Amino acid sequence: MTKPRDHGGGLDTAIRTYGGVRANWLDLSTGINPVPYPLPTMAPDSWTALPDKAAFSRLYDRARSFWQVPEGAGIIGATGASAIIAALPHTIPQGDVCIPGPTYNEHGAAFQAAGWTLGQDPSRVVVAVHPNNPDGHLWQASDLTTPYTIIDESFCDTGPEHSLIHLANRPGTVVLKSFGKFWGLAGLRLGFAIGDPAIIKRLTDLLGPWQISGPALMIGAEALADPQWADETRARLMTDATRLDHLLTAKGAEVVGGTPLFRLYKVKNAAAAQDQLARHHIWSRVFPYASDWLRLGLPPPDGWARLEAAL
Secondary structure, X not given: OXXXXXXXXXXXXXXXXXXXXXXXXXXXXXXXXXXXXXXOOOOOHHHHOOOOHHHHHHHHHHHHHHHOOOOOOEEEEEXXXXXXXXXXXXXXXXXXXXXXXXXXXXXXXXHHHOOOEEEOOOOOEEEEEOOOOOOOOOOOHHHOOOOEEEEEOOOHHHOHHHOOHHHOOOOOEEEEEEHHHHOXXXXXXXXXXXXXXXXXXXXXXXXXXXXXXXXXXHHHXXXXXXXXXXXXXXHHHHHHHHHHHHHHHOOOOEEEEEXXXXXXXXOOOHHHHHHHHHOOOEEOEEEOOEEEXXXXXXXXXXXXXXXXXXX
């Protein structure tokens, strides 16, 4: 039997335990922007027609511009970064992979499912989550010199100055980008792999045609061409993350780390804290490997008073 993977979300489980209905819960267990990109008006054929090459080219051109992708790097999009994570182990020669942790566990699960061995030797294949989930650790380019390097930048759009995208034209290197988190549209399912053209070609063959829906192609292209929204969102997220830190530390928590989209705190008993919040229909994130770690995403504008009252 496959071991359950530890994730945020799972609000249906919380509802079964604590009652209520989804609409009345405040889900802070994920790191998704609570103020999403405004959905543009979509042409009917976004829904009714198979996506064409022009739609893919438009999305990829705007992605290259937004992320300042270096010349020579390949790019491929898919239905979320998770689809790319599942396929990546099949694009490089099998062996041992080093995934420094604790970190996002889908990488390890994907490599194990593909027959790889999880090891500690960082000399051949390394997966670096940058910034790391859940503690926000940032990697340096000098740390990542292995023949094959996967850099997961799913949470890096809040701080583009930290991006290692300039390594994407290096042989054996792939940088992952997640659209749903920063733009707050996780249900759209859109992610990107940018890097070594040979690996991107293998990913393209594995993912097959029309691997992005018509609505996702259109919305993604619109959002990536809106740098003003991105700049304003970064400023708001930083302000809200600071506000959340002040609120939690005033209640005795200690800031461990995180990103502007989620914050990690040290508390006396994380399970008890999660239970207390859940009784107010606020869902948080705890970790099986750290009984004193509590992770919270940012509340929406109308959720701050509820969170403060629950604390």
